[in-house]
Amino acid sequence: MIGGKSRRILITGGNAGIGLALAKRFAGRHQLLLSGRKPHEDVAELIPAGSAYIVADQSQPEASASALVEGIREQGWDGLDNAVLNAGIGLAPKSGIDTTEAIRQTLDVNLAAAIAQARALYPFLEKSRGTLTLVGSVAHKGSATIPAYAASKAGLHGLARALRSEWGGQIAVQIIHPGPTKTDMHDKAGYDPGRMRALFLSVDDVAKMMASAIAGRRSPVTTSWVRFLNGGSFTGRGL
Numbered sequence: 001m002i003g004g005k006s007r008r009i010l011i012t013g014g015n016a017g018i019g020l021a022l023a024k025r026f027a028g029r030h031q032l033l034l035s036g037r038k039p040h041e042d043v044a045e046l047i048p049a050g051s052a053y054i055v056a057d058q059s060q061p062e063a064s065a066s067a068l069v070e071g072i073r074e075q076g077w078d079g080l081d082n083a084v085l086n087a088g089i090g091l092a093p094k095s096g097i098d099t100t101e102a103i104r105q106t107l108d109v110n111l112a113a114a115i116a117q118a119r120a121l122y123p124f125l126e127k128s129r130g131t132l133t134l135v136g137s138v139a140h141k142g143s144a145t146i147p148a149y150a151a152s153k154a155g156l157h158g159l160a161r162a163l164r165s166e167w168g169g170q171i172a173v174q175i176i177h178p179g180p181t182k183t184d185m186h187d188k189a190g191y192d193p194g195r196m197r198a199l200f201l202s203v204d205d206v207a208k209m210m211a212s213a214i215a216g217r218r219s220p221v222t223t224s225w226v227r228f229l230n231g232g233s234f235t236g237r238g239l
């Protein structure tokens with residue numbers, strides 16, 4: 001809560017992993033609208049009680065943006081205090097080279113959808129002088145095993161820089177780059193991190209750092225092991 005006020009928060013990919021952990025942190029104090037690809041009945045037991053949920057499949061970027069706007073209107077919200085564009089996929093190529101289909105899907109879900117959604121959410125964020133948070137990855141600097149994923153996250157980094165300057169002053173724009181985190185994403189991607197998984201941060205620790213970074217509105221922010229250990233991702237603020 002900022003200034004003791006309940007906030008209207010949208011989290012894409014809010015039914016699993018990092019997005020769900022963030023939603024659980026905010027639940028009870030803020031009004032939540034979560035989105036995902038799965039139907040509501042599949043996630044109703046998972047998401048925090050009282051949060052609204054909509055299906056917004058990001059493999060159709062423009063349609064996903066329209067679905068978010070519809071969801072906001074259904075809530076009766078005329079503004080939005082926080083939009084956390086978190087939904088994403090990774091697809092680990094077997095031979096190190098992505099298939100054409102995997103490239104298309106990764107860029108649509110991770111990047112094109114975020115661009116379309118940011119544009120569609122602008123009027124709501126502007127009205128509330130809100131914060132747009134993009135969820136990138138430490139892989140945005142390049143990763144030998146997941147090239148299309150790394151490219152999509154580098155694209156989000158560029159998008160955050162562009163919107164920060166374009167929207168300057170009206171809406172805070174930030175990108176947060178998580179390091180490896182214990183969610184189901186790697187299994188879904190077909191990637192086995194093996195013993196390295198033991199070094200991944202817990203999803204709750206990552207969500208805690210992210211919540212602090214969202215309140216701090218700085219950009220870019222990395223939520224890695226090193227940042228966790230030295231406290232570098234904690235801003236001393238909370239939502």
Ligand SMILES: NC(=O)c1ccc[n+]([C@@H]2O[C@H](COP(=O)([O-])OP(=O)(O)OC[C@H]3O[C@@H](n4cnc5c(N)ncnc54)[C@H](OP(=O)(O)O)[C@@H]3O)[C@@H](O)[C@H]2O)c1
Nearest residue numbers: 013017018036037038057058059087088137180181183185
């Ligand atoms: N875990 C990590 O190590 C790590 C590291 C760096 C960055 N990240 C980033 O953090 C974000 C969250 O990842 P996570 O680890 O929490 O992954 P996750 O547990 O696999 O959750 C992914 C979320 O994205 C949603 N999603 C996937 N495809 C979608 C689509 N086509 N349309 C709409 N929603 C879709 C999923 O919804 P459904 O369940 O309904 O499909 C789910 O809510 C991603 O952007 C990821 O790239 C993760």
